Amino acid sequence: MAAFRKGATMALERESGLPLWRQVHGILLKEINGGVYRPGERLPSESSLSRRFRVARHTIRRALRSLQEAGVVRTERGRGSIIRDEV
Amino acid sequence: MAAFRKGATMALERESGLPLWRQVHGILLKEINGGVYRPGERLPSESSLSRRFRVARHTIRRALRSLQEAGVVRTERGRGSIIRDEV
DNA sequence: CATTATTTGTACGTATGTATA
DNA sequence: GTATACATACGTACAAATAAT
Numbered sequence: 001m002a003a004f005r006k007g008a009t010m011a012l013e014r015e016s017g018l019p020l021w022r023q024v025h026g027i028l029l030k031e032i033n034g035g036v037y038r039p040g041e042r043l044p045s046e047s048s049l050s051r052r053f054r055v056a057r058h059t060i061r062r063a064l065r066s067l068q069e070a071g072v073v074r075t076e077r078g079r080g081s082i083i084r085d086e087v
Numbered sequence: 088m089a090a091f092r093k094g095a096t097m098a099l100e101r102e103s104g105l106p107l108w109r110q111v112h113g114i115l116l117k118e119i120n121g122g123v124y125r126p127g128e129r130l131p132s133e134s135s136l137s138r139r140f141r142v143a144r145h146t147i148r149r150a151l152r153s154l155q156e157a158g159v160v161r162t163e164r165g166r167g168s169i170i171r172d173e174v
Numbered sequence: 175c176a177t178t179a180t181t182t183g184t185a186c187g188t189a190t191g192t193a194t195a
Numbered sequence: 196g197t198a199t200a201c202a203t204a205c206g207t208a209c210a211a212a213t214a215a216t
Binding site for chain 4 (some may be wrong): 019020021053056057058059062076077078079080
């Protein structure tokens, strides 16, 4: 399937009970694991992700935070969220 | 001094460069260490702290999150933020 | 080197949902 | 059943660090 193309994603499910930020987390994690974004590379900016997923930047930041806590990315002010080398 | 009374605090410094949420973190931590709030007890609600410090609830939540990450409190939905047993 | 644009951080506000008291 | 309290999600504005021109 075409689920690993950059920037093309199914719409989030707003009635699923699963928080939007968790859905974003899951999608980005799959894309990272699928090689769409690779270690050392930056994820798209928060604004960009906000447009892509049609959610508030706040929601994107919540998702990115959970990716940080999971050790998947590190976020640097003014630079972006960088994929960590896989463990 | 009277720095350890419940709910009576100097105003936060908005020009200090230190983020408001860090200031709130520091004050609450001192009060916890000073015995104002004790292990097993709950901190005041987010709304209450918001009024006390005259900052948005968002800012209080940021401070509480950093206290969680520091292992000082645990937050439970519908219940509040409970002081952890000291380590 | 200087200016502008981009990007994340802080801080405010509002509304609604969900769990607990 | 009502009130309280935290969680999710929307929005806006500006500051600060970095990148790009």
